[in-house]
Amino acid sequence: MKVVVLGAGIGGLSIACRLSSLGHDVILIEKNNYTGGKAGVVKFNGYTFDAGPSLFTYPEWLDDVFVSCNKNPRDYYTYKKLDLVTRYFFNDKSYFDVFDDVNKTAKSIENVANFSSSKFIKLIKPLGISVPTF
Numbered sequence: 008m009k010v011v012v013l014g015a016g017i018g019g020l021s022i023a024c025r026l027s028s029l030g031h032d033v034i035l036i037e038k039n040n041y042t043g044g045k046a047g048v049v050k051f052n053g054y055t056f057d058a059g060p061s062l063f064t065y066p067e068w069l070d071d072v073f074v075s076c077n078k079n080p081r082d083y084y085t086y087k088k089l090d091l092v093t094r095y096f097f098n099d100k101s102y103f104d105v106f107d108d109v110n111k112t113a114k115s116i117e118n119v120a121n122f123s124s125s126k127f128i129k130l131i132k133p134l135g136i137s138v139p140t141f
């Protein structure tokens with residue numbers, strides 16, 4: 008079947024790969040002259056900044072795209088777990104850190120906001136945020 012996918016963000020790229028691996032004739036159309044959509048980068052003064060995501064929330068889902076296309080993700084990329092994952096800065100120069108360890112993240116949020124770490128843990132627990140093991 009001929010399929011047209013509009014937009015080469017993470018979503019469009021993923022579905023285009025899956026449909027193509029199922030044997031469909033896929034045309035992927037992107038209005039920008041780069042792929043990735045919101046997951047892009049901005050280059051400035053010799054530095055490269057993430058334009059969108061800084062936290063890889065569900066890495067197993069990216070693996071799933073490769074596996075569903077009969078590819079071994081480890082032949083293409085690997086993950087390196089970081090203790091300090093990302094740091095968010097605010098205009099008043101305050102910041103908070105996101106760690107691999109959710110309890111450390113909760114403590115870090117407590118330092119910048121009037122939000123107890125136990126409240127934060129209670130809030131995110133139902134989301135079932137998992138830490139992948141590679």
Ligand SMILES: Cc1cc2nc3c(=O)[nH]c(=O)nc-3n(C[C@H](O)[C@H](O)[C@H](O)COP(=O)(O)OP(=O)(O)OC[C@H]3O[C@@H](n4cnc5c(N)ncnc54)[C@H](O)[C@@H]3O)c2cc1C
Pocket residue numbers: 013014015016017018019020036037038039042043044045046058059060061062063064065
């Ligand atoms: C500032 C910011 C921070 C974020 N941080 C995180 C994070 O830390 N962790 C995380 O997991 N997620 C994060 N996200 C969310 C994540 O970036 C998005 O969920 C994801 O990139 C969306 O992918 P998508 O393919 O659905 O959409 P998009 O990336 O928006 O892709 C849509 C594509 O379609 C193209 N398009 C639109 N209209 C047309 C058209 N008419 N014709 C052709 N092409 C078209 C666009 O140019 C674009 O390339 C963040 C997003 C932002 C903006």
